[in-house]
Amino acid sequence: MTSRRSLAVSLGAVALALAAAQASAADQPIVGLITKTETNPFFVKMKEGAAEAAKAKGAKLLTAAGKQDGDNAGQVTAIENMIAAGAKTILITPSDAKAIVPAIKKARDKGVMVIALDSPTDPQEAVDALFATDNYKAGVLIGQYAKAALAGKPAKIATLDLFPGHPVGAQRHNGFLKGFGLAANAATSNELSKPAEVVCMADSYGDQAKGQTAMENCLQKNPDINLVYAINEPAAAGAFKALKSAGKDKNVVIVAVDGGCQGVKDVAAGKIAATSQQYPLKMAAMGVEAGVAYAKTGKKVAGYTDTGVTLIAGKPVAGVDSKDTTTGLNLCWGKK
Template sequence: MRSYFLLSSIAAASTLALAASAAVAADQPVIGLIVKTETNPFFVKMIEGATESAKAKGAKLLSGAGKADGDNAGQVTAMENMIGAGAKTILITPSDSKAIVPAIKKAQAKGVQVIALDSPADPADATDALFATDNYKAGILIGEYAKVAMAGRPAKIATLDLLPGHPVGAQRHNGFLKGYGLATKEKADNTLAQPAEVVCMADSFGDRAKGQTAMENCLQKNPDINLVYTINEPAAAGAYNALKKAGKEKAVMIVSIDGGCDGIRDVMAGKIAATSQQYPLKMAAMGVDAGVAYAQGGKKASGYVDTGVTLISAKPVAGVDSKDTKLGLDLCWGKK
């Protein structure tokens, strides 16, 4: 009889524990994070940051991505799967800023908060909020640096861009031209300006191998290129490889944007002259915080929040505010 009561007590306790666990799980905020690609180091770091923040906040994080930059269908599928899994907030870096909007609207109609990280939707107010670098400013900073560093030499510029029509690619490209003092487009314009000084424009999709191919093609078109703007540091690494292969790596300046740890090391090594550093961990943490706040109190995030940008260079130039590579390594993709 004693064993029977002991077993009954254990069974009852187990049932209560399971019920309590289920109740906690039901109350646990579920947050989705959809990045452009899981191979780009920037987005790998963003996933890491969101995972750490979700764990600290007691939230459950679901992550997904397209197969490559520009894969809208993959992002739509990830969004649908996350809604089915109970996500009440979805954080997304849109690959196709226009094509993703109908999926965003469907999610919002189901009560899901959608926040863009790093890249805006088009229109930007299609999402509830945007946590991102001011990409136009990031471009301006490296343009200003390059202008002074070129020391009056006539520029023959190659731009290794992202992909056609993407707001981030356009803002960085046009911001760079503005910083250099060339004819350009305004911040809200998603088309790419091409003043006479830009002798070659090519899409790199932010990829190292594609960046190398793009640079090789630009050199064939105009072997006198002496300044290269790249959308990010993987593309810059590819451009450097192409220049080195052609024996031109010492004669051509490369400027870029992102400020990842590998990118800062390339600045230290002289492969990149300067880069504008942004902070994906901060974006991710803010996104998770907003997701938890919505789950707990029902208040949605709203508007644009600038997550900061810092110019990093190994060789400062007069009149342009920059920080050194030591600070760049200390901050690389971390919380500012």
Template sequence: MYVLRFTALAASLFATGLAMAEQPVIGLITKTETNPFFVKMKEGAQQAAQAKGAKLLTAAGKSDGDNAGQVTAIENMVAAGAKTILITPSDSKAIVPAIRKAREHGVMVIALDSPTEPVDATDALFATNNYEAGVLIGRYAKSALGGKAPKVVMLDLFPGPAVGAQRHNGFLQGFGLDSLPATSNELARPAQVVCAADSFGDRAKGQTAMENCLQKAPDVNLVYTINEPAAAGAYNALKNAGKEKDVVIVSVDGGCEGVKNVGGGVIAATSQQYPLRMAALGVEAGVGYATTGKKVSGYVDTGVKLISAKTVPGVESSDVGTGTKLCWGKS
């Protein structure tokens, strides 16, 4: 009897160990731990991993632009047995050699939100069409100005990431100003842009950048920002200068706090993205690869929607209520 019990226990332990060994291991590497966009992305990955029975490893750079931190995270995840790595690359070019090494070890790598350069350095890209996101807020801004000559301040990310160029140039294209195509990593600088500065997608740095631009261009009437934290910083600078009612601010992201700021008049309009969906789809693809050995490939558009408190002629948008229901969830 004891032998039978021991044999049954051994078989149970073996089966448990086998199941654990076969559990898909998926890594998620974001640009930072603190940006609400990436917090929501991590949440989406955790929810999907739990639902699919996968083990999720997570890591992030110390700050936006920390390529070395992301390289280390890739190496650690490969060593830990990850068969799929999802990454929002901080430096679209510098991260490529580390991604190449991971793929040589049989790891499927999917870029989320931001493409690498070249795009095919990863197996796939799950992201918003960032150029289209820029176009949408550009069209809104043009109508909102009501025929006034634009005097534009552009608070960008920082040089390098393709996502920054795509949103920047898309905004100019949507407004009808001289721009560059979605494939360009250069930033167009038409004469109507009276000041441009890097905000690093940060509220405090966005405020400082806006304060500096007000010194150069006090008669600004339109502000484009790379994301909503930078937009909040820009608004603070304008409010401190007594100019917040004279300037239209548009942005990209569509986070819950950002949509709240649209309702509160801080931001006129924002292009809403869905990072939770990006991550969930990435985890599902990773589990599929672990199960079937089939990799995903190409670009998957995860959607974008223009959110505004006030409608403007000729531009379709959804209201704040809709934006609140959808903020960073599944579109």
């Protein structure tokens, strides 16, 4: 009799534990993260930051990415899958700022909070909030540095851009020209400015191999290029490889944006002169925290939050505030 009672008590305890576990799982906030690609180090680190924040906050993280930068269809599918899986918040780095808007609207119509990370949508108000670097400012910083680094030499510039129509690509490109002191469109324009000093413009899609090919093509058009602006450090690394193969790496200033750990190492090695450092771990962590808060309180975040940018340079130049590569390595990707 006693053993039966004990068994009943034990079974009851197990049932209660299972019920509690199921209730806890049902109450667990679900946050989705959709990046442009799985391979770009920037987005790899963003995913790590989101995973760390989700674990700390007791949230379930769903992740997905496009096959390559510009894969809007892949991101649309990811949004649909995450809605079906119960995500109440979706964090996204839009590959196509305009084309993704209808899918985002469908999500928001169903009560899902959508936050853009790193890259804005077009219009920016298509999402609830944006957590990102001021990409125009990032461009201005490396433009100012490049101007000082050329020390009065006439500029013959190659720009290794993202791809046409992307807000981040335009903001960084135009900000760079503005910082250099050349005619440039405002931060709100998605059109790339092309003053006479820009002797070659090419799309790199933020990819090292494509950046190398783009630089090779630019050198064929104008072998006297002495300044390269690159959308990010993988593209800059490709440019350096092309310049080195052509025996021109010693006489060309390369500047970029991202400030990733490998990128800062390339600055320290002299492959890149300077880079504007962003903090994707911070963007992702803030997004997850906002998602958990929304699940618990129903309160959405709104508007733009600047997650910061710092100029990291191999050598300081007069009149331009920068940090050294030791600082850059301590801060790369936003790590503590």
